Amino acid sequence: MxxxxxxxxxxxxxxxxxxxxxxxxxxxxxxxxxxxxxxxxxxxxxxxxxxxxxxxxxxxxxxxxxxxxxxxxxxxxxxxxxxxxxxxxxxxxxxRCRLSVAVRHDFDYAGQVKQGARLRVATKYLHMAREHFATKGVHVDLVKLYGSMELAPLTGLADAIVDLVSTGGTLKANGLVEVEHIMDIxxxxxxxxxxxxxxxxxxxxxxxxxxxxxxxxxxxxx
Ligand SMILES: Nc1ncnc2c1ncn2[C@@H]1O[C@H](COP(=O)(O)OP(=O)(O)OP(=O)(O)O)[C@@H](O)[C@H]1O
Ligand SMILES: O=P(O)(O)OC[C@H]1O[C@H](OP(=O)(O)OP(=O)(O)O)[C@H](O)[C@@H]1O
Missing domain, CATH: 3.40.190.10 (Periplasmic binding protein-like II)
Structure with missing residues (x-):
């Protein structure tokens, strides 16, 4: 069998x-x-x-x-x-989908990164997120979540999320924008x-x- x-x-x-x-x-x-x-x-x-x-x-x-x-x-x-x-x-x-970094539409991700700010990032994907931000030289504190990642930036739990995106519909419905593409899945x-x-x-x-x-x-x- x-x-x-x-x-x-x-x-x-x-x-x-x-x-x-x-x-x-x-x-x-x-x-x-x-x-x-x-x-x-x-x-x-x-x-x-x-x-x-x-x-x-x-x-x-x-x-x-x-x-x-x-x-x-x-x-x-x-x-x-x-x-x-x-x-x-x-x-x-x-x-098929992609793993991406997303933030609130009014959050200046590029500006924050340029200033060397320390960002709080919520994700289910701790290893991949850690590796991504380390490669980019972005300072982050990671917060582990098990789902509904899109809620984290809306409630002040995090500045950014690392999550899967397919149509982009979930990000859009929650006023978030994709700022970095990490990998195709x-x-x-x-x-x-x-x-x-x-x-x-x-x-x-x-x-x-x-x-x-x-x-x-x-x-x-x-
Ligand atoms: N929106 C999407 N479009 C296409 N593929 C996706 C999408 N979301 C997730 N996937 C892929 O499908 C797989 C299974 O996703 P699914 O949502 O069924 O499980 P899950 O809820 O992430 O898992 P678990 O039950 O363990 O929390 C994911 O690991 C990912 O590779
Ligand atoms: O870009 P979209 O087409 O909107 O897809 C993205 C959404 O799909 C996945 O969630 P899923 O639907 O699997 O729900 P889950 O959080 O229960 O896993 C992922 O975590 C996003 O929330």
Whole structure:
């Protein structure tokens, strides 16, 4: 049995069509079932539903053989725990967004940075934010949040946020503007290296099929 770890929401929804192109259909809808293990049309493949930030942990420790996680989640995980035991063979090109710095529209970010001001920055992405501001030579105090980052500059909790941006709709709705683009993000396939060695016959074709599915024009144009 191969176990594939996915998170509910956009990763699950965006991975489904790729699995379908690889001949795998998942039974059950994560939004309407409380079940955490979903069978597929293939008796040798099942899906487990985990928190997005738990996907690397499941794959690393063998709770799943393979998983899908955003590059944001992966970078944070690897910065904290290393990449031993993980193999990242495919950029699936789904769940595309970018990691950015944003501030209130009336906050003079460039001016503050030029003056060498110390900024308070709220984010879920402590490692990537620390690295970004260190590279730029900007002095920051980081405040860890778990969600709704956009609220922090509006309430005086922080001067800036580091968060994911896709359409820019959430920033706009909250009177924030993007002032720095840190990196492009998309979802990656993560594979347990030991499983790849011991169960090559099952895993390798699936990885190859997903790689092929990821390269179709619909996906790359997204
Ligand atoms: N607005 C967006 N547009 C496109 N992709 C996104 C967007 N927001 C997040 N993503 C990508 O999708 C992944 C999963 O996001 P999702 O919102 O489903 O989980 P989460 O709420 O961040 O995770 P958790 O439940 O662990 O807090 C993110 O890690 C990121 O790579
Ligand atoms: O630029 P946009 O298209 O508006 O997308 C950006 C938003 O998407 C993500 O949140 P999500 O919708 O995943 O909610 P979450 O905070 O519950 O993760 C991200 O944290 C932003 O808030």
């Amino acid at each position: 191969l176990t594939l770890a996915l998170s509910k929401g956009r990763i699950f929804e965006d991975t489904l069509p790729m699995l379908a192109r690889a001949g795998i259909t998942v039974s059950g809808d994560p939004e309407s079932t409380r079940k955490l293990i979903l069978p597929t049309n293939r008796p040798d493949v099942r899906v487990v539903l985990v928190r997005a930030s738990d996907v690397p942990t499941y794959v690393r420790y063998g709770g799943a053989d393979i998983g899908v996680a955003g590059l944001d989640v992966l970078r944070e995980y690897i910065a904290g725990s290393g990449s031993d035991g993980l193999y990242l063979p495919v950029d699936l090109g789904i769940a 998309s979802a990656r396939l993560i594979v347990n290296q030991a499983a790849l060695k011991t169960r090559t016959a099952l895993l390798k074709p699936l990885i190859d099929q997903l790689r092929e599915a990821a390269q179709t024009p619909e996906e790359t144009a997204a």
